[in-house]
Amino acid sequence: MGGLATAMLGCPGMPELPEVETIRRSLLSRLEGRRLVAVAASGSPLRQPIQEAAWQACVGARLEDLTRRGKYLIGHLGRHAAVFHLGMSGRLLVQPASSPAPAHTHLTLGFSDGLELRLVDPRRFGVAVVMPAEEVSLYPPLARLGVDPLEGDVEAALASLAGTRAPIRNALLDQSVVAGLGNIYANEALARAGIRPTTPAGRLSPARRARLARATRDTLADALAAGGTTLADGGFVDGDGNGGYFAVALRVYGREGQPCQECGAAIRRAVMAGRSAFYCPRCQR
Ligand SMILES: [Zn+2]
CATH class of the missing domain: 1.10.8.50 (Helicase, Ruva Protein; domain 3)
Known part of the structure; x- marks a missing residue:
């Protein structure tokens, strides 16, 4: 239902490359090198269900880097890669674990020193999947992407x-x-x-x-x-x-x-x- 209406309005809140890159930089500056200590999912599916067990397997790894391909963000967590897409309404927020989580928080990644990365997505068109690091370049949505205009021809x-x-x-x-x-x-x-x-x-x-x-x-x-x-x-x-x-x-x-x-x-x-x-x-x- 909402898809067509949003298309006609032009999805004003939909993040594009500059917004995703801005998010990447702000998240990396807060979380780089921190250890993942806890994972919680709301149970509601995004574009696909969140595989909570696969995320739990990343606990203990450090966030070594956060890279971007097109509008996708890729978190490098030791042997795992976490792929995010914000869809139409998604937000990735770094907030103190002690603060109340916003409505529509569907994935919470707790990091060392009391910070949480919270994926907030009212319309649930976003993506949050985790996979072995060596498989990320084969992940179909990433493999299909054309040139990145900041880097490619x-x-x-x-x-x-x-x-x-x-x-x-x-x-x-x-x-x-x-x-x-x-x-x-x-x-x-x-x-x-x-x-x-x-x-x-x-x-x-x-x-x-x-x-x-x-x-x-x-x-x-x-x-x-x-x-x-x-x-x-x-x-x-x-x-x-x-x-x-x-x-x-x-x-x-x-x-x-x-x-x-x-x-x-x-x-x-x-x-x-x-x-x-x-x-x-x-x-x-
Ligand atoms: Zn003119």
């Missing part, structure tokens, strides 16, 4: 779309092409590159592909520097419960009818594949 990924008639905005949301973009940053990168969201992905010239690759990296880097995007109606917070500041810098996303900051034309909204696309009719061709 986005231009080559766009060149691989030759012949694709799908609109470029939709292609940018395909995690097997570029991993980590959601609707906010796909629209923003296209605005920065001067490319209309409806342009067929396979028809971009090499020069426009290069411009879009650069715009994608720059948009994500600016959003990361601002600590991510937290819209007025809420959504994303980092591991300490703080929001990000990129919303004020948005060029087109959520600005239907408002003037383009470059030319003053009214920003337009179109609905493509059930999600809003925003663009300036003059600056984006």
Whole structure:
């Protein structure tokens, strides 16, 4: 039921790469090197059931690192790897074990020195799975991911779309092409590159592909520097419960009818594949 309604609204709280990377950094700074001492699950399934026994097998291991692939976080716990995805409404919060757990806490990982990592997910579209460390690269959702725009070659990924008639905005949301973009940053990168969201992905010239690759990296880097995007109606917070500041810098996303900051034309909204696309009719061709 909620899936379609949320798609039409554009999932404002859904974390994308800059938000997940911001969460990664805040969690790592609090938990790196700490030993996992306790595990508790609510019993409610997320996208899949939480395998509490598998999590219990990690007790005693230290959190050696926390890495990111697209919108996934991977906790390195000795011989185990813990994979998280925040879905539409998930939050990972580091809080004192002595504090009351928020409503909708579905997984609690207790670490040494009295800190808990709490996965709070009202809509339960998130993922929290643990597996032997050597299997993580084979885990299908991770194995399917395309290039990470902060590290990989986005231009080559766009060149691989030759012949694709799908609109470029939709292609940018395909995690097997570029991993980590959601609707906010796909629209923003296209605005920065001067490319209309409806342009067929396979028809971009090499020069426009290069411009879009650069715009994608720059948009994500600016959003990361601002600590991510937290819209007025809420959504994303980092591991300490703080929001990000990129919303004020948005060029087109959520600005239907408002003037383009470059030319003053009214920003337009179109609905493509059930999600809003925003663009300036003059600056984006
Ligand atoms: Zn404009």
